[in-house]
Amino acid sequence: MNVQGKFGPNYAATQQIDVYTDTREVLAHAKRNARLRGLQDWFVVDIDAHHVETVSWKEVVQYIEDPVIRDNAMRYQSERIGGPPYGLNGDLGLRYQSVGGRIPHQDDQREKVAETDVHRDVVLTRRAMDSLGVDNMVVFPTPMLFLGMHPQPEMEVWLGRAYNRWMADRILSGDDRIKTLVYLPFNTPQEAERAVEEFGDHKSVIGFCVTSTRTKPVHHNDYMRLYRMIEERGKPLAFHAGYHWQDPSLATVNRFLGMHCLGFVWCNMIHMTNWILNGIPERFPKLNTLWVESGLAWVPFLMQRLDDQFLMRQSEAPQLKRMPSEYMRDTCFYTTQPMETTHPKALENTFDMINAKTQLLFSSDWPHFDFDLPQMICDLPFIDEQAKRNILGLNAARLFNLDPTPRKNLFV
């Protein structure tokens, strides 16, 4: 037996990971696993990661267009204590994300950042990309995901535009590996159109985002001009899921676990149902939609439900020329996370039903508690290497017109 450490034990530098631990240390195993799987040479796109925009809220509010609201917000951010960041409604559930501190990176990332040439969020995003094995990362906000439920629709307009401008100025300019889907103030259709006009041609804007937590009908006539504009630009429209614990349908659910399981899927199930039954894919055949962060298990469920009922009640969805599931398979794209992996046969069936080889795009949701890793796609036993490469990056390259040359470095 070869005895190592004759001069004493070699303890790991980090004995307990906490909110101060460097992202590279938290994800050290991920990097090693990505290297072991040869991902250095694969093009990998993460369609859904997050930053916590409220950490920079003092900066963001300076970009509010309305001068009165801007002044109010800036004064609030510098003087007021005891309230949440200016203008944000948030959700009760945000308090429970880390399971009482068991998952520290979900609570905060207070790690040291010495770099001063770019925004702190750029540094954190680079660290995440180079640890997870990602070449391009799409960054979404976090508490802003609830803005669609704000009682003042104009607040979504003010803050949405401020955020888009701040993103372009401070984050996207820092590293062209970071991409974004423009926040659309969807509760005010004309302002959503304005956001498409204003930000749609930015080189790091690869699409548009509706945060799904809202009660607006996606099929309302008010949105048709918006969809036409997006279709003409050739960039996809994403529906980014979120929960809303105050939703009456969740009124009896007392555990975050249950609320999160249902809430993150429910909003997209409703939007998808309306999207398909009102024939939006028939009206805008070149408009690609992407369904983000609801996992995948809901898709076969909804396909089966809609197909069965549609055949009995075709007159209620007369625009449809095909089965609902065919629109869901052929005109919609899906992101992987949180990929349900505890029932492998069901997952295999899901991949089959959504035609994952062409329609599925990897997403991590880093740094949230249920984040996924590229290795999970590499390790799937029921798809071939080409399908894995497609899901990890090539489908995204096609959909978003990205250069599929790997940019990360897993060996530094």
Add this chain to the structure above:
Amino acid sequence: MNEYSAGKVDDYQDGDRKVVLCGEAEVGVFRIAGEFYAWHNRCAHRAGPVCQGRLMKRVLEPVDADGQVRAQAYDECEDHIICPWHGYEFSIRTGRHPGNERVRLRKAELIVRDGEIYVRA
């Protein structure tokens, strides 16, 4: 397989944990109620750094004779290591997930010799 020093027995108070680098591998050594346990620092979920997570007691929800619940409680006899990546919890004594015992950590061989602790990896 090599043998790696994990320090002296006396370096460990009850409830202590030390993560030891063992070449390519990493092992977490724990002292609970006077006993030592060693687990590979690779979570059964996605190979995350499980041994570098928080140590907490198992959570229980006592049910009274009427089938009702009022408060949660900690099981003072069951120490958990909680993976910081996604929160999977494991009994430090058995290495098993409390909700599904098929989900478990990989044991590392631990030797106590002349007041010193060694792990094999």
